[in-house]
Amino acid sequence: MQQLRHIFVIEDNAGDVLLIRQILQQQEIPIRVHVARDGGQAMFMLAEGRFQPDLILLDLNLPIVSGNWFLARSKPKAPVVIFSSSSNPADIRDSTELGAKEFVQKPIDLEEYAERVSRIVREWLPASEASRPR
DSSP states (O other): OOOOEEEEEEOOOHHHHHHHHHHHHTSSSOEEEEEESSHHHHHHHHHHTSOOOSEEEEOSSOSSSOHHHHHHHHOOSSOEEEEESOOOHHHHHHHHHTTOSEEEEOOSSHHHHHHHHHHHHHHHSOSSGGGSOO
């Protein structure tokens, strides 16, 4: 049996959260999804310590506390992949300078959206703890 993996989705758009959950449920590995609606709530959830994320999907354009604010202050151990509608080169540069492993722009097409989320999981969420980069 494969180990349950925890993906932390920091996203304020309910439609995106629903779509990401559906895509993650279709993956070949068992995944539990945790959701925060803004960077402040995400910081609180991490500080609580109820789960240790294996991967963080982070939107940049969040209410109250932005994705880059979260990234600058949280310094998570898990890889952070920005999944944002932004195409601003400054957003891409700033988020990677703050430690994001990758910046992925959200596509409008649903099939492409599903493929991008699936690819992020394949590339950044290894199937076993032993294969995980340290």
